[in-house]
Amino acid sequence: MNNIFLHENSINKESRIKLLNQKPYIIWLTGLSASGKSTLANALEVELYKKGFKTYLLDGDNLRDGLNNDLGFSKKDREENIRRVAHLSQILLDAGLIVITAFISPYKKDRKYARSLVKEDEFIEVFVDTPLEICEKRDPKGLYKKARAGKIKDFTGIDSAYEKPDNAEIIIKNENIEKSLYKIINFLEK
Template identity: 60%
Template sequence: MANNIVWHEHKIDKQARAEAKKQKPCVIWFTGLSGSGKSTIANILEQKLHAQGKQTYLLDGDNVRHGLCGDLGFSDKDRVENIRRISEVSKLFVDAGLIVITAFISPFRTDRDSARQTLDKGEFVEVFVDTPLDVCEQRDPKGLYEKARKGDIKDFTGIGSDYQSPLNPECHLKFNGEDAEQSADQLIEQLKQQGYLD
């Protein structure tokens, strides 16, 4: 951390922003293999929440790598830094009173745990999109698994790099041929039951 910096307290705080928006700010953190359906379900979820009048922001892995994380590769070190940056951005958006939806492979448990720890208790909702590797490979919407199997992509999660499944996610979606819209509805029900949505 840099020297000679001081945290400035603001008169308008997270609670005031949340009350103005009439919602509980949190991070809904999607994790799962490439091709698992994270981005698809996250996008549908945001549309449904927007229709309910919720104020949201969706951070998607590929989109963020076009700007904020455009200088990072896919080594383990770069993956850790990618998730660190997303965690800090998510924290700022939660402070603004938003419901933040993130869709990142985020393969390492320690990184997801660190993301959770940047937030206050009850603000981090881990959503495991549990899709078997063989199903993800069959879908392979970007052709990445095929390239990884040929050796054209190194350190690809699930092939050359490890994916550590969540041990106790707040929400667990088995997505093996299920309808994405129904999965989003199922997730909304889980979020309501746990008090994240009214």
């Protein structure tokens, strides 16, 4: 790493913020598989888009299909997945965008790392606190069923831990999409 010299760009984050006329944020949705993160993230992006905001949505499965397709689901690979997502989110935030992420991101230290890359008021953690039994009932991809049958190892919530956030800015608990959106947008407006 001794031969890396960061280049100072002429156009900086403040210039982009002024051009886009919006405050950039990382809205980091975390929770178990099938908790509703992706559905909520998509609805949030649509709502912000309607209001004229410039956004970008990063979703776990979509990034694992491309940028992170070399990673598995071991603890080490999960950590690397979130490290990459955190840096990509930081780059998009620097571009002046509102970045919405939907990742299980099971470990507190990884979410803390993502938060550390930006200013404190630019990172909003949203804990989609859906109980395991509800996630298992939903199971749209059949992953819980496979995990319970031993066909998927290290599955979060079954044989791999999910560390709940201690101080999420927003907690979504058994709320419909409309109420969840209201909660997040109300927070952003304040």
